Amino acid sequence: MTVQQDANPEHRPAAIIGGGSIGVSFAVSLLSSGRSVQLQDPDAARLKQVPAETRARLETLREAGLTTADPDAALERLSLFTDLEKAAKGVSLVIECAPEKLALKQQIFRTLGEYAPGDAVLASASSALLASEIAAGLPHRDRCLILHPVNPPHVIPVLEVAPAEFTSAGATDSAMRQMAAAGFQPVLIGKEANGLVFNRLQGAILREAYCLVRDGVATPEAIDEVVRDALGMRWSVSGPFETVDLNTRGGVASHAEKMGPAYLKMGRERGQDDPWTPDMVKTVETARRRQLPMEEWESRVRWRENALMRLAAFRRRDAGEDG
Numbered sequence: 001m002t003v004q005q006d007a008n009p010e011h012r013p014a015a016i017i018g019g020g021s022i023g024v025s026f027a028v029s030l031l032s033s034g035r036s037v038q039l040q041d042p043d044a045a046r047l048k049q050v051p052a053e054t055r056a057r058l059e060t061l062r063e064a065g066l067t068t069a070d071p072d073a074a075l076e077r078l079s080l081f082t083d084l085e086k087a088a089k090g091v092s093l094v095i096e097c098a099p100e101k102l103a104l105k106q107q108i109f110r111t112l113g114e115y116a117p118g119d120a121v122l123a124s125a126s127s128a129l130l131a132s133e134i135a136a137g138l139p140h141r142d143r144c145l146i147l148h149p150v151n152p153p154h155v156i157p158v159l160e161v162a163p164a165e166f167t168s169a170g171a172t173d174s175a176m177r178q179m180a181a182a183g184f185q186p187v188l189i190g191k192e193a194n195g196l197v198f199n200r201l202q203g204a205i206l207r208e209a210y211c212l213v214r215d216g217v218a219t220p221e222a223i224d225e226v227v228r229d230a231l232g233m234r235w236s237v238s239g240p241f242e243t244v245d246l247n248t249r250g251g252v253a254s255h256a257e258k259m260g261p262a263y264l265k266m267g268r269e270r271g272q273d274d275p276w277t278p279d280m281v282k283t284v285e286t287a288r289r290r291q292l293p294m295e296e297w298e299s300r301v302r303w304r305e306n307a308l309m310r311l312a313a314f315r316r317r318d319a320g321e322d323g
């Protein structure tokens, strides 16, 4: 019997460089989607722990109903290497998950140019470095970009895809396709910015949370409670723009008109002077009305209320099981 070769280059194995928390988690998702993974870590002792950690995660994902992949079959598609050169061979995607050090990542990306196939997408999972810092000056920089995960990526599959100005559209599209095929939810970032979207938003909250603790307005416990059980709970159903759009009759434009001055005052107390100008509000309002025409507003408000109720019931049951 002849085995059919898969002609789609995007179905070739993926390489994971660095088998720590993020590397293993990425491997779990790629393996459970049916992809082969070549994982490299220079630390042989670390590498030894990878199969058991991968298996444990595949098993818990299956128990949770989040994958149908058989852990034994998935693990057969995992190969381990201490040499980068070997792990990069024959792949169509590399995700570098090594420690967050610029010089180390630059060295890895230089080496990848030599050993990974000429059409492979070369990505870094970096939280705080940009592709334009890691890959500047490399002859193969047009294939380099950031794929920033949310920890743990095999449970929260949203992925920020952040190309540099020099990244080709072809490499970006291929990264988006390959990650979507592996069950991820790629979100394309329009322009490089320190911290991208996730960490800039998280940073805004943390900056304010630290100030509130410093000023004696709230304890760390109180802040965690308000975010976990109120803001965060609502945001797990609708993002910040949809939330204010649904909170205010007349939608986001009406919210900005009524509440904009109060938020501006809070910002100014922290030395930030970024009023929500009519142009900014118009951009958000246009996007919201594309998503939700005004005549459907009432039914979406009811939908959110019902979704929050189901979530509240789940949280109550879950807390009961934990306790």
Ligand SMILES: NC(=O)c1ccc[n+]([C@@H]2O[C@H](COP(=O)([O-])OP(=O)(O)OC[C@H]3O[C@@H](n4cnc5c(N)ncnc54)[C@H](O)[C@@H]3O)[C@@H](O)[C@H]2O)c1
Residues within 6 Å of the ligand: 017, 018, 019, 020, 021, 022, 023, 040, 041, 042, 043, 046, 096, 097, 098, 099, 100, 101, 104, 108, 125, 126, 127, 128, 148, 149, 150, 151
């Ligand atoms: N942990 C998070 O919450 C999180 C979230 C998003 C992105 N990231 C990013 O993912 C990357 C990895 O973070 P992590 O939390 O998995 O770190 P980690 O410390 O858990 O793992 C890093 C791994 O890299 C290995 N390593 C060391 N030198 C190496 C080299 N030269 N080549 C290949 N591997 C090498 C280490 O042995 C270790 O196993 C970082 O860039 C980090 O910013 C982390």
